[in-house]
Structure formats: structure tokens, C-alpha cells
Amino acid sequence: MKKRTPDMNRDWIVTARTLSEALPYLQRYSGAVVVVKFGGNAMGDADAMAAFARDIVLMKQVGMNPVVVHGGGPMINEMLDKLGIKSEFVRGKRVTDQRTVEVVEMVLTGLVNKRIVQAIMDEGGRAVGLSGKDDDLMVAEVDDPELGFVGRPVEMNVQVLRDLYSAGIIPVVAPVATGMDMLETFNVNGDTAAGAIAGALKADRLLLLTDVAGVKDASGEVITQITPDQVHAMIADGTIAGGMIPKTETALYALEKGVRAVVILDGRLPNACLLELFTEHGAGSIIREPRD
Numbered sequence: 001m002k003k004r005t006p007d008m009n010r011d012w013i014v015t016a017r018t019l020s021e022a023l024p025y026l027q028r029y030s031g032a033v034v035v036v037k038f039g040g041n042a043m044g045d046a047d048a049m050a051a052f053a054r055d056i057v058l059m060k061q062v063g064m065n066p067v068v069v070h071g072g073g074p075m076i077n078e079m080l081d082k083l084g085i086k087s088e089f090v091r092g093k094r095v096t097d098q099r100t101v102e103v104v105e106m107v108l109t110g111l112v113n114k115r116i117v118q119a120i121m122d123e124g125g126r127a128v129g130l131s132g133k134d135d136d137l138m139v140a141e142v143d144d145p146e147l148g149f150v151g152r153p154v155e156m157n158v159q160v161l162r163d164l165y166s167a168g169i170i171p172v173v174a175p176v177a178t179g180m181d182m183l184e185t186f187n188v189n190g191d192t193a194a195g196a197i198a199g200a201l202k203a204d205r206l207l208l209l210t211d212v213a214g215v216k217d218a219s220g221e222v223i224t225q226i227t228p229d230q231v232h233a234m235i236a237d238g239t240i241a242g243g244m245i246p247k248t249e250t251a252l253y254a255l256e257k258g259v260r261a262v263v264i265l266d267g268r269l270p271n272a273c274l275l276e277l278f279t280e281h282g283a284g285s286i287i288r289e290p291r292d
């Protein structure tokens, strides 16, 4: 029930203006395919999950086609700890043996994926969870033998995602892939999976939600606009390190595949996706080719 009071409260005037100012963005993104990578560190508590889900449902409601690809590194760590399995990362990717890949698949597809699907449904959206193994969505090869069962996507079959979003359903993808022989299971970094999916869909936007405000320079300041050449230089000189390496490498890959722009932004910020897509301000770091 709406509250109707004779005196107009200024907050509502601001809300109405914000909606009105969103019109050009709503028009620009109508029908747009937006791949959103939701990192484990960005998931935070139940409130953060609900806020994320609400943004995604709103995007769908206004005519966009969001595709969610998630991570879950901290949740995998917790389960590996409980099972007494040691784990380490090399250049931002988890060294994955046979036991570890089983835990990774269980946590990502069984726990994290279903939590996100539920959160979207709780906000009134329709969501279906799947992994890269479903309908051969993502077929991978060994990325680097030193990392074990870590996959590099080599073949993407994204028709299932088009079928889902065309039917009004939000796909939620866990970054687990099948091998070329259809026997092996590969652990794929969530950012890498999101980039491969965005590239294969030629998405209009790839949003990588993480736990920092964006890509930072050597003095710790967030750079709001970056070109691929700058990213290469920052990886080479070590300014971009750890988990930011697969993230920025993913951005470069997605741009090469025809994604128009990639944004790395703070998923803990309330309404991070809406801020980026529907306001003049934007959020985080946008990576794209320089404009003339």
C-alpha cells in the first residue's frame, strides 16, 4: 500500500528523478546480454546475496538478459579445511588434484549455485542453475600441467543459455567444465569461465564483481578507465597481482572475442550492478579499447 501524504517528502522526489534519469540507459540496454561474474568474496552475507539477486531480477524485468557466472573460492576453502585437504594458489588459480576437483564440483554446483538460484527466486525472478558440464556448455583442456585439473575452456556451446534467457529464465552457471573425452571434470577459475561465456555470447557487457573498488595503480588509487595496453603493462610490472591477474586476463580475452566493455567493480557496494548500468556515474574500472 502506498503512503499518500499531502507534503511531498524530498526523498521520493530524488527517487523519481533517479528513475527518470535512468531512461536513456534503459533504452540503450534493452535486449542487451550482460554476463555478471559474482565472486565468492563479493557474496558476503545473506543481505549482500539478496541485494545482488534483486539487481539481477531488476535487470531482467527491464528487458536485459543477465547471465550469472559465479565463483565460490572462500566456500571451497572452508570445505577443504573441514576435510583436512591442503590447497594452494599459483598465479590466482587453485592447484587442483583429483580429490580437490571433487570437492570443488560439490561445493560450486551443490551449495553456491543453489544459494544464488534461490536468492533470485526469492526476489521474484526465474532462475535455473547449471554447470559447464550441462549440455556441453563448457569443454576444457588442461590449462597448465602444474595446476592439475584446472581447465582452460576450448569449446563453448552457449545455445542453452540463449534458450534459457529467451524463455524468461536467468541462467546461473557454476565454473566446472567437462573434458574433451567427456570423462574428466575440470575446475575453471570463475573469471575465466565468465570471460569464455561472455565471449561466446558476444555479450554487450561483462561485469566482474569482486571485493575491491576496481583495478588499482601502484599508489593504490582505482583507475576508472583502462586500455588493454595499460593492463598488459600493469601485469608485467607486478602492479596487478594474485586474483586480479585472471580477472584482467579474462577482460582482455573477452574484448578480443567481441565483448564491448568489461567492468571490474566492488560487488559489496549496494546495488553495484545498477550503479554501473543505469547511472551516469558508473562504478569500478572499465576496460575497453581507447575511443577516438
Ligand SMILES: Nc1ncnc2c1ncn2[C@@H]1O[C@H](COP(=O)(O)OP(=O)(O)O)[C@@H](O)[C@H]1O
Binding pocket: 039, 040, 041, 042, 071, 073, 092, 191, 209, 210, 211, 212, 214, 215, 216, 217, 239, 240, 241, 242, 243, 244, 245, 247
Ligand atoms: N592492482 C590491483 N588492483 C586491485 N586488486 C588487486 C590488484 N592486484 C592484486 N589485487 C588483489 O586481487 C583481489 C581480487 O581477486 P580475488 O580475490 O580472486 O577476487 P574474487 O574472489 O572476487 O574473484 C583483490 O582483493 C586484491 O587483493
Ligand SMILES: CC(=O)N[C@@H](CCC(=O)OP(=O)(O)O)C(=O)O
Binding pocket: 038, 039, 040, 041, 070, 071, 072, 073, 074, 076, 092, 093, 094, 104, 150, 151, 175, 187, 188, 189, 190, 191
Ligand atoms: C581454478 C580455480 O582457481 N578455480 C576456482 C573456482 C572458484 C572461483 O573462481 O571462485 P572466486 O571467483 O570466488 O575466486 C577455485 O578453485 O577457487
